[in-house]
Amino acid sequence: MTIALCACSSYIHAHQSDMTALPEASALPQTVISPNSLTPASASKKEIPTVIPGISTKTTLPSTTPDVRIELVRFTTQDNIELAGTLFREGELAVILAHMGMPGTDQHSWQPFARLLAERGYTALTFDFRGRGDSGGKLEQSLLPYDMQAAIQLLTDRGYRQIACIGASMGGTTCMRAALEHDLAGLGVIAGVLDLGNPNQISISEIQELKLPKLLVYGAHEMPMVMMDMESLIELAPEPKLVQVYPTAEHGTAIFDTQYGDQLIELLIRFLQAIRDGTA
Numbered sequence: 001m002t003i004a005l006c007a008c009s010s011y012i013h014a015h016q017s018d019m020t021a022l023p024e025a026s027a028l029p030q031t032v033i034s035p036n037s038l039t040p041a042s043a044s045k046k047e048i049p050t051v052i053p054g055i056s057t058k059t060t061l062p063s064t065t066p067d068v069r070i071e072l073v074r075f076t077t078q079d080n081i082e083l084a085g086t087l088f089r090e091g092e093l094a095v096i097l098a099h100m101g102m103p104g105t106d107q108h109s110w111q112p113f114a115r116l117l118a119e120r121g122y123t124a125l126t127f128d129f130r131g132r133g134d135s136g137g138k139l140e141q142s143l144l145p146y147d148m149q150a151a152i153q154l155l156t157d158r159g160y161r162q163i164a165c166i167g168a169s170m171g172g173t174t175c176m177r178a179a180l181e182h183d184l185a186g187l188g189v190i191a192g193v194l195d196l197g198n199p200n201q202i203s204i205s206e207i208q209e210l211k212l213p214k215l216l217v218y219g220a221h222e223m224p225m226v227m228m229d230m231e232s233l234i235e236l237a238p239e240p241k242l243v244q245v246y247p248t249a250e251h252g253t254a255i256f257d258t259q260y261g262d263q264l265i266e267l268l269i270r271f272l273q274a275i276r277d278g279t280a
Contacts, residue, residue, distance in 0.1 A: 068118040075154045077130070077146040084134035085127030085151065086111060087158075088118035093185065093276045094160040095124045096151050096178075098171025099132070100191075100252035101141060106133035109168075109253045113265060122272060123160065127151055129171075142197030144174040145181075152182055164275055166215070166268065167192065168252030169226075176202050176233075179210055186275040188215040188268065191222055191252045193229045207236040213280035214241040215271045217264065221249035240280060242271065 069089040076082050086107060095117060097110035107126035114124035129147050131139030148165070155163055164186035165175035172192025177200055179187045187210065195201040214237055218230040234243050244267055246260045255264050274280035 068115060070115075070118075073125075073127075073154065075127075075150050077150040079143070079146055081130045081137040081147070082135065083127050083130065083147055083150060085125055085154070086114070088114045088124040088126075090118040091121040091123050091276075092160070092162060093122050093272065094155045094163045095122055095272060096148070096155070096163065096165045096167075096175070097124055097126045098148065098165065098167030098174055099126070099129065100167075100169030100171055101129075101139065102169070102251065102254075105253075108133070109256075113256075113268070116265070117269070117272070120269060120273075122276070123155075125151060125155060129174075141170050141173075142200045144170060144196070145177045145200050148174045148178045149181075152178065162275075164188070164272060166190070169193075170196055170200075172252075173200060173202070176210065179212060180206055184212055186213045186215075186272065186280060188271065189217070189230075189233065190255070191218045191226050191230065192233070193226055194232065195229075204232070204236060207233055208238060210237050213271075213275055215244070215268070216241060217244045217246070217255070217267075219248040219250055219255065220245050221247070222251060226251070242267075 067090070071087045071089065073085045073087050074082055075085065084107075095114075097107075097114055099105050099107055099109050106128045110124075110126045114126050117124040127147070128135035129139065129144055130137035135147075152163060162185045163182070165178050165184055166188030167173070167175035168190040169192060172189035173194070173196050175187055176189060176192060176194075178184060180202070194203075194207075216230065216234055216237070218226060222230070234241070244264075246255060246258070246264070248255060248258050248260060250258050255261060271280070
């Protein structure tokens, strides 16, 4: 059974640039999500930032939690593009967080959430796609599966055997492609599309092959192409799947900056908890 949620309440979400304002792990609920037992996430009133100051590849990202190990990493794709990433290392379940393609976006859009995941006992990898942030090359959306393959290989080489992928916009498309080519533990798509050019495209028949646990999120007033593709994905993808539609026109991780940002953070964490606990 597919469960669709619509966030209709109003909550105050304060945007900050200092990651030290992240909430304690105990501030978020421990409810487990599964396709057969799901309740809407209650909104946290904690103020959670969604942007952090830029970092260079020669600096160490400061941690507000002593137990969180943070490492700047570089890895190379099969077509010899060097990528820059940040590894937040704490748990056996590793989560790749793939950024969207709007101008100026890179791995920093996911890093506050990555730190929060580490504080909750997960490992999280953020990285800059080619042509963005500190990565080399130029942005070619059709070639992003090569970047994702390199990210998965990095985690595999580090010994991680359970890997989930959550992506926004072009990152969501690339996560879908990865889910078809790798044995991923879970898939999260926030406002993704189905075709960014071969090989970064997903056919109708391939949607039906996405049998892993899925979280599918988008705004009710999104761009027409995004809405059309997300509706196709929701309709055709097999169970288990969880659908969340927010009444906003904001795209991808920009939802974190809306009044629904806290709800989205809770939902993502509960989805990953279900994967880690084997109840997804």
